[in-house]
Amino acid sequence: MSSKWVSTRKGQTKDASPAQAPSGKAVRKEPSISNERFESRLMECEIKIDKGRPRSAESILTEISEQYSIPSALNIKLGILLAQTLSAQGKFDESLKTLHSIKDEDAFGDIDSELRIAFDLQKAVSLNGTGDADKAEAQLKETLRSVLDSDSDQLLGNVYVAFADVYNGQKDYKASFSYAEKGLDASRDL
Numbered sequence: 792m793s794s795k796w797v798s799t800r801k802g803q804t805k806d807a808s809p810a811q812a813p814s815g816k817a818v819r820k821e822p823s824i825s826n827e828r829f830e831s832r833l834m835e836c837e838i839k840i841d842k843g844r845p846r847s848a849e850s851i852l853t854e855i856s857e858q859y860s861i862p863s864a865l866n867i868k869l870g871i872l873l874a875q876t877l878s879a880q881g882k883f884d885e886s887l888k889t890l891h892s893i894k895d896e897d898a899f900g901d902i903d904s905e906l907r908i909a910f911d912l913q914k915a916v917s918l919n920g921t922g923d924a925d926k927a928e929a930q931l932k933e934t935l936r937s938v939l940d941s942d943s944d945q946l947l948g949n950v951y952v953a954f955a956d957v958y959n960g961q962k963d964y965k966a967s968f969s970y971a972e973k974g975l976d977a978s979r980d981l
Contacts, residue, residue: 845879863898883920948978
């Protein structure tokens with residue numbers, strides 16, 4: 792699922808500090824990454840996900856998080872994309888854990904509405920992937936209200952497609968087809 796996000800508010804960079812690499816060795820984090828470089832790497836990951844290479848995207852995201860001290864607002868963006876890569880690999884429980892950790896970020900309450908919608912949408916997708924269609928449907932209803940109340944319809948098509956997936960899993964093919972058509976129509980209108 793590709794997503795288009797507006798820029799988040801600028802956060803404060805943290806001081807460089809040692810971190811643990813997957814190998815267990817201490818790695819010194821760079822003090823910061825430029826917004827341009829960060830956005831470029833995220834776009835690279837979105838393209839890899841769209842091309843069916845979520846493991847490669849996960850590797851890049853892990854590398855970024857291990858090498859740089861990232862401001863909270865940008866870390867939220869990175870976390871949502873990581874949750875998407877995990878879902879694309881069928882790792883829905885891990886995706887939900889990643890999303891849960893994002894809610895603990897200091898800046899979560901200050902993120903823009905489009906990023907919050909992307910978070911809520913990914914949560915619904917992950918819930919559906921774990922087989923919890925009722926919670927996924929409830930989350931999608933909230934997310935749809937948020938999209939319709941916001942100034943941006945960028946993710947409307949994705950919300951409808953997620954509804955289609957939920958109803959398809961419940962074998963309600965009529966509703967699934969209806970939402971898939973709505974998703975296609977919303978995407979065309981952009």
